[in-house]
Amino acid sequence: AQSVTQLGSHVSVSEGALVLLRCNYSSSVPPYLFWYVQYPNQGLQLLLKYTTGATLVKGINGFEAEFKKSETSFHLTKPSAHMSDAAEYFCAVGSSGGYNKLIFGAGTRLAVHP
Amino acid sequence: SQTIHQWPATLVQPVGSPLSLECTVEGTSNPNLYWYRQAAGRGLQLLFYSVGIGQISSEVPQNLSASRPQDRQFILSSKKLLLSDSGFYLCAWSVGFGGEKLFFGSGTQLSVL
Numbered sequence: 001a002q003s004v005t006q007l008g009s010h011v012s013v014s015e016g017a018l019v020l021l022r023c024n025y026s027s028s029v030p031p032y033l034f035w036y037v038q039y040p041n042q043g044l045q046l047l048l049k050y051t052t053g054a055t056l057v058k059g060i061n062g063f064e065a066e067f068k069k070s071e072t073s074f075h076l077t078k079p080s081a082h083m084s085d086a087a088e089y090f091c092a093v094g095s096s097g098g099y100n101k102l103i104f105g106a107g108t109r110l111a112v113h114p
Numbered sequence: 115s116q117t118i119h120q121w122p123a124t125l126v127q128p129v130g131s132p133l134s135l136e137c138t139v140e141g142t143s144n145p146n147l148y149w150y151r152q153a154a155g156r157g158l159q160l161l162f163y164s165v166g167i168g169q170i171s172s173e174v175p176q177n178l179s180a181s182r183p184q185d186r187q188f189i190l191s192s193k194k195l196l197l198s199d200s201g202f203y204l205c206a207w208s209v210g211f212g213g214e215k216l217f218f219g220s221g222t223q224l225s226v227l
Contacts, residue, residue, distance in 0.1 A: 044204070102216060
């Protein structure tokens with residue numbers, strides 16, 4: 001079975017500050033890991049994903065995440081927050097089998113203030 | 115290019131009424147299709163997925179059902195809505211297995227009153 005825990009349902013940062021959104025996963029098989037972003041009243045958009053290979057993954061809008069197997073973590077970071085980054089972020093875990101049934105975390109709402 | 119259409123965008127229904135939400139995908143063949151629900155303040159919960167016409171897998175027991183009458187059409191239904199069915203419903207599709215990403219529709223906000 002797989003599961004995802006996102007630490008912190010709400011995160012608030014100042015514009016220009018570091019963004020760190022935490023995600024820990026549980027998986028009995030090698031995981032595939034994803035970060036999605038959701039803007040108000042919209043569907044989800046993929047930010048980045050990790051399947052195999054390099055553990056530091058770069059995504060869109062300046063975000064990146066590092067897969068740390070020893071810590072079962074896949075935290076999302078951005079060096080400098082922008083007002084347009086305000087949204088809800090979801091971490092998800094999948095695997096090589098199972099028809100892409102992604103298991104999502106509860107989400108973290110990011111607020112960016114001037 | 116591939117697109118996914120989901121409608122209606124918002125829906126207000128009384129308790130006990132039926133429900134039908136529709137999702138269609140264009141520009142791809144034999145996609146995997148999914149229905150997710152996002153309850154207020156909670157994450158996304160996978161409700162149903164389908165790997166082909168007439169093939170539906172349910173992830174959680176509930177008051178809802180799904181059908182796939184055509185390759186690129188996925189319908190979420192209920193005979194009698196409950197208050198607890200309120201939420202934001204998202205349709206999604208993918209191709210292949212494993213590390214392929216999901217493409218989401220714009221969602222339907224359902225309020226059951």
